Amino acid sequence: MKRAYIIDNITEGKNVNTVVFSTDDEIKPGQFIMAWAPGINEIPLSFSYINKIKKITVKIYGEASEYIAHLKRGDYLYYSGPYGKPFTIVPGKKLLIGAGTGIAPLIPLIDDNTYGIISGKTADDIIFERYFNNRLKIVTDDGSYGMNGYVTTALKTLDLNEFDMLYACGPEIMLKTVYDYIKNMDINAQFSLERSMKCGIGLCDSCSINGYQVCTDGPVFSIEQLKNMDEFGRTRLQYSGKRIYF
Amino acid sequence: MKVNTDIGIKLKNPFMLASGILDENGYTMERILNNGASSTVTKSIGMEERRGFDPPVIYHDENYIINAVGLSNPGIDNFEEEIKIALRSGKPVIGSIFGRDAEEFSLLARKMESYSVSAIELNLSCPHVKGYGMEVGSDPDLVSEIVSEVKSKVSIPVFSKLSPNTSDIVEEAKAAEKSDALVLINTIKAMKIDIYARKPVLSNVYGGLSGASIKPVGIRYVYEIKKELNKKIIGVGGIENINDAIEYIMAGASAVQIGSAVYKYGIGIFNKLNNDLNEFFIKNNINDIEDIIGVALK
Ligand SMILES: Cc1cc2nc3c(=O)[nH]c(=O)nc-3n(C[C@H](O)[C@H](O)[C@H](O)COP(=O)(O)OP(=O)(O)OC[C@H]3O[C@@H](n4cnc5c(N)ncnc54)[C@H](O)[C@@H]3O)c2cc1C
Ligand SMILES: Cc1cc2nc3c(=O)[nH]c(=O)nc-3n(C[C@H](O)[C@H](O)[C@H](O)COP(=O)(O)O)c2cc1C
Ligand code: FES
Secondary structure, three states: OEEEEEEEEEEEEOOEEEEEEEOOOOOOOOOEEEEEEOOOEEEEEEEEEEOOEEEEEEEOOOHHHHHHHOOOOOOEEEEEEEEOEOOOOOOOOEEEEEEHHHHHHHHHHOOOOEEEEEEEOOHHHOOOHHHHOOOEEEEEOOOOOOEEOOHHHHHOOOOHHHOOEEEEEOOHHHHHHHHHHHOOOOOOEEEEOOOOOOOOOOOOOOOEEOOEEOOOOOEEEEHHHHHOOOOOOOEEEOOOOOEEEO | OEOOEEOOOEEOOOEEEOOOOOOOOHHHHHHHHOOOOOEEEOOOEOOOOEOOOOOOOEEEOOOOEEEOOOOOEOOHHHHHHHHHHHHOOOOOEEEEEOOOOHHHHHHHHHHHHHOOOOEEEEEOOOOOOOOOOHHHHOOHHHHHHHHHHHHHHOOOOEEEEOOOOOOOHHHHHHHOOOOOEEEEOOOEEEEOEEOOOOEEOOOOOEEEEEOHHHHHHHHHHHHHHHHHHOOOEEEEOOOOOHHHHHHHHHHOEEEEEEOOHHHHHOOOHHHHHHHHHHHHHHHOOOOEHHHOOOHHHO
């Protein structure tokens, strides 16, 4: 178990905080840690900033995410990792597509040739707008901020052929929507998947999709890989290992 | 050169996937079976769906893993689909089961048999869940009752997986003597404290130790039981490379299972072991695996 001294805690939005710390770990965009909330749980979290200073951005769902999101200067973050296969960075024009906090692990990919789409249920879910210098579409389910609609509403306003690579992160249903929209176009894309993870090191089978482990073979998969995975966006595993439909 | 082996079922090579490591899901088992494993033992399956313990369920270091997954499993009725998927590989699947008593074990075994598994592995040895595993396995009368019951209810071979967490494993092995083979060893009860957080790491506090650090213990048990009982043995515990596997075979194992090492080397470990076994046989003038099973006892 590693530990890192917390330097700062930034409130990003409703129930979303960024925890800032410093470690020597070399992190590549898309990789994650298993963050330990002692006596509570251990959860996978990605990096939203990966220089000497590191940041993780956490949305509060339950007890463990609440504990991590509330770590303040002087506290320690306990974790293991980094784990997982990172995004493959290709030169050229990038489109980042993030739903809610799904935009967080995409932030380290930003360069001066990047465009973004951030989607959310409502205005409160939209974070990290500031990193995009207006090269960005925002879309909310209820129209309370940006366009009114879903991620495809924003995709339809762009000429996707302009982009050399699409990078997407968010709930699997949203990723499937993006995938279905582009699967018959000649477009390069990588998707970062979220599944329940108990070990993070490829032993417990709880994160598996078509025989691949999201924690070690992923979390990033190319559109080509996903074309051979019929479980994508269709079935997932519960903590018990039982397969259920989305 | 003969590397196929017989443990009551015929295996194309001695390398099996151990219970609890990437074998809860049909697609994962299928993938591993298509990549060099001669068979897979499933995650231990019980009567009901079980969530298991909350994470952290695993702590790992360079040479060991401590796990307290807590026998999470989808339950026997949900598991038929997974076995069906795994069987598309054309390789044998061995159904691991856990229960409280002989009745539960036989019911689970009959269902597994109806799902077309090739053999049953009785988990009499999980060290960290109350009322199951080791608590069942350390009662010799209960063990012999479970083994007899299950043997009388199914026509496929029955293996008993025993616990090293007992004062007298020979007695435990004798109690399980009616099984077609013994599987040695399960994990060793252990724990990890984080000295900075000043707390046990695993949510269940106690877990089971596996990986390279337990190999000498496994070798000793395989050797000792082979000497005492001359039964077929499947060796498991800390196997990471071909030398480890050969050591188990020479101690008396007819086949070996690989678990924790999958985390270090990925599922590619099975193809590597197969290649390295061939190379070892050629370099050391071995023609038949039978010639080295238990050779250290002779
Ligand atoms: C590889 C990977 C990287 C991740 N990176 C991040 C990250 O950078 N930032 C971040 O905030 N989260 C991230 N997540 C998701 C995060 O791990 C979960 O939100 C977290 O496990 C919730 O734990 P909890 O104990 O607080 O909530 P729980 O007690 O597990 O959940 C409470 C309730 O919220 C629901 N819930 C939990 N998580 C989610 C979710 N993600 N989406 C929708 N509903 C949910 C549960 O179903 C439950 O009803 C990542 C997940 C993966 C697999
Ligand atoms: C994460 C994990 C889960 C396990 N689950 C089971 C299980 O459900 N049933 C069982 O009989 N053994 C289980 N085991 C024990 C292994 O099958 C094996 O006996 C032990 O790990 C020693 O082998 P190894 O050092 O190669 O891992 C588990 C081990 C690990 C690491
Ligand atoms: S989280 Fe355990 S195998 Fe991926």
